Amino acid sequence: MSNNPRLRARAVTLAYERRIISADLSVDIPDGSFTVIVGPNASGKSTLLRALARLLSPSSGQIVLDGKEIGKYAAKAVASRIGLLPQSSVAPEGISVFDLVSRGRYPHQSFLRQWSKADEAAVWEAMELTGVADLADRPVDELSGGQRQRVWIGVVLAQETPILLLDEPTTFLDIAHQIELLDLCQHLSRHRGRTLVAVLHDLNHACRYATHMIAMRDGAIVAEGEPAKIITPELVEDVFGLSCMIIDDPVSATPLIVPRPKLR
Amino acid sequence: MLFAVLVGLALVLMLVSLSSGRLPVAATDIWAALVGGASPNVRMVVVEWRLPRVLLALLLGMALGLSGAIFQSLTRNPLGSPDVIGFSTGSYSGALVAMLILGGGPQEMGVGAVIGGLATAMIVYAFAWKNGIQGFRLIVVGIGVSAMLGAFNLWLMRQADLPAALAAAIWGAGTLNGLGQSDVKLVAAVLLALMPLTIALARPMRQLELGDDLAVSTGVSASATRLALLVLGVALMATVTAVSGPITFVALAAPQIARRLAHAPGVPLASSALVGGLMLLAADWLAQHAFASPLPVGTMTVSIGGLYFVGLLLREIRRS
Numbered sequence: 098m099s100n101n102p103r104l105r106a107r108a109v110t111l112a113y114e115r116r117i118i119s120a121d122l123s124v125d126i127p128d129g130s131f132t133v134i135v136g137p138n139a140s141g142k143s144t145l146l147r148a149l150a151r152l153l154s155p156s157s158g159q160i161v162l163d164g165k166e167i168g169k170y171a172a173k174a175v176a177s178r179i180g181l182l183p184q185s186s187v188a189p190e191g192i193s194v195f196d197l198v199s200r201g202r203y204p205h206q207s208f209l210r211q212w213s214k215a216d217e218a219a220v221w222e223a224m225e226l227t228g229v230a231d232l233a234d235r236p237v238d239e240l241s242g243g244q245r246q247r248v249w250i251g252v253v254l255a256q257e258t259p260i261l262l263l264d265e266p267t268t269f270l271d272i273a274h275q276i277e278l279l280d281l282c283q284h285l286s287r288h289r290g291r292t293l294v295a296v297l298h299d300l301n302h303a304c305r306y307a308t309h310m311i312a313m314r315d316g317a318i319v320a321e322g323e324p325a326k327i328i329t330p331e332l333v334e335d336v337f338g339l340s341c342m343i344i345d346d347p348v349s350a351t352p353l354i355v356p357r358p359k360l361r
Numbered sequence: 362m363l364f365a366v367l368v369g370l371a372l373v374l375m376l377v378s379l380s381s382g383r384l385p386v387a388a389t390d391i392w393a394a395l396v397g398g399a400s401p402n403v404r405m406v407v408v409e410w411r412l413p414r415v416l417l418a419l420l421l422g423m424a425l426g427l428s429g430a431i432f433q434s435l436t437r438n439p440l441g442s443p444d445v446i447g448f449s450t451g452s453y454s455g456a457l458v459a460m461l462i463l464g465g466g467p468q469e470m471g472v473g474a475v476i477g478g479l480a481t482a483m484i485v486y487a488f489a490w491k492n493g494i495q496g497f498r499l500i501v502v503g504i505g506v507s508a509m510l511g512a513f514n515l516w517l518m519r520q521a522d523l524p525a526a527l528a529a530a531i532w533g534a535g536t537l538n539g540l541g542q543s544d545v546k547l548v549a550a551v552l553l554a555l556m557p558l559t560i561a562l563a564r565p566m567r568q569l570e571l572g573d574d575l576a577v578s579t580g581v582s583a584s585a586t587r588l589a590l591l592v593l594g595v596a597l598m599a600t601v602t603a604v605s606g607p608i609t610f611v612a613l614a615a616p617q618i619a620r621r622l623a624h625a626p627g628v629p630l631a632s633s634a635l636v637g638g639l640m641l642l643a644a645d646w647l648a649q650h651a652f653a654s655p656l657p658v659g660t661m662t663v664s665i666g667g668l669y670f671v672g673l674l675l676r677e678i679r680r681s
Binding site: 147171174175176177179183184185187188190192201203204206208211262 | 561564620
């Protein structure tokens with residue numbers, strides 16, 4: 098891994114109004130990794146992700162993208178490098194799957210160059226990767242929650258950015274679609290050279306898929322590294338307040354967390 | 362296709378309006394009068410009396426339709442129209458203050474309407490702000506502010522002396538009576554300036570409909586775009602208020618009708634403007650000719666609009 102990853106946070110303080118979420122936080126996102134941020138509720142995971150996506154500007158410190166402070170880029174220049182799947186988005190009433198996924202092409206278009214063959218190809222590829230290509234003409238309102246979530250991921254994929262930030266992408270998905278989505282993320286980072294950063298709630302999913310894990314508590318990073326190297330019963334107890342034992346996942350040979358009941 | 366149909370319909374309606382009145386004029390004579398033929402009398406009736414009114418109905422309706430489309434897109438809600446969320450009432454307040462307190466004429470009233478509309482927009486935004494703007498919250502706050510401003514407007518009129526109050530009340534019903542060519546020129550100039558700006562902002566506006574997070578992460582400057590659209594929407598609506606007095610319902614209904622006709626996702630700008638123009642043309646024709654004595658067009662739109670508004674509210678409540 099190179100010494101200067103494309104996306105990093107340097108001593109940032111992140112706050113909403115006056116409520117400080119994280120202070121003096123530094124983190125590097127390894128290029129080409131599938132980085133997963135884990136931590137209990139309100140540990141600052143999403144806030145960090147929002148800062149990396151330039152949705153929240155740090156009150157001190159810097160988010161650095163390709164060696165330059167992220168706030169100094171034009172909005173579209175960031176948007177052609179970093180894509181974000183937010184926790185909640187709004188589908189305009191009556192919009193079709195194809196039209197919605199096409200909105201991901203916005204940073205590649207302008208008033209004078211509105212739709213090109215490259216746009217068309219990117220939209221179809223994104224719909225195929227997320228398995229919604231047969232739904233292309235269907236109105237998004239009529240889809241199930243799981244299908245809709247895959248369409249939103251299609252929007253971000255159509256943006257064709259080298260870096261993808263996903264805020265709880267597996268919410269609303271059933272277990273089979275969760276695994277399918279995580280497989281897709283793994284494929285993107287392994288075979289397409291994309292860098293992915295996802296906030297995930299399921300610690301076992303995180304352990305299985307992450308090439309780099311960031312564990313957060315109270316706005317601070319408690320541990321980071323390859324899951325097999327950092328996950329210990331002590332860390333889980335410390336971060337989540339959960340007593341557990343850790344065994345080898347029989348399928349992927351990654352750590353598998355087995356919780357112990359609190360009361361016997 | 363839809364566009365052509367709407368333009369055709371507008372032409373037909375304009376022709377009907379130009380031909381009807383105390384002196385009925387045949388369609389062929391209208392054409393002759395417009396290109397400078399026909400008898401001087403017919404020319405006077407058609408070109409000098411009826412044409413400015415017909416053009417104003419079209420242009421003011423277009424401004425209202427466009428303004429409604431902008432606000433419904435910004436609030437992501439079919440109820441988020443400037444006449445519901447108080448911006449037109451605020452424009453009316455501004456014009457009333459200019460007229461009754463400062464003793465200004467039409468120009469001062471125009472400036473007052475723009476200032477009143479913008480100030481109301483700022484106030485409603487400030488009260489509705491909670492970690493960003495949420496459509497439904499904005500609407501509820503807007504309805505409240507609108508009611509307060511309505512009371513303020515009444516109070517202003519009660520304070521004024523009788524002739525001034527009467528003039529204010531007549532103008533306040535929203536009417537195209539007594540307007541002429543200079544008003545047509547003013548409204549046309551405003552539309553010519555503001556419509557291209559609105560069209561230039563259409564793409565980022567569409568992107569904002571997806572939610573701020575996604576809009577920003579795809580490269581939209583959300584706050585700047587929102588502010589620009591807000592100013593454009595208020596300016597369009599305030600122009601109408603300044604010229605004709607407040608005309609409600611068109612801005613509320615036109616974008617939704619256009620959306621259903623166009624089968625478009627979100628509110629379509631161009632068709633909303635055209636539908637708005639059509640609606641005001643039709644409403645003004647009805648107001649002039651459907652009753653024994655002519656009514657102000659504002660009373661026409663407000664009575665149809667009341668019913669539509671109740672229906673829309675019921676639908677929203679059922680949905681949420």
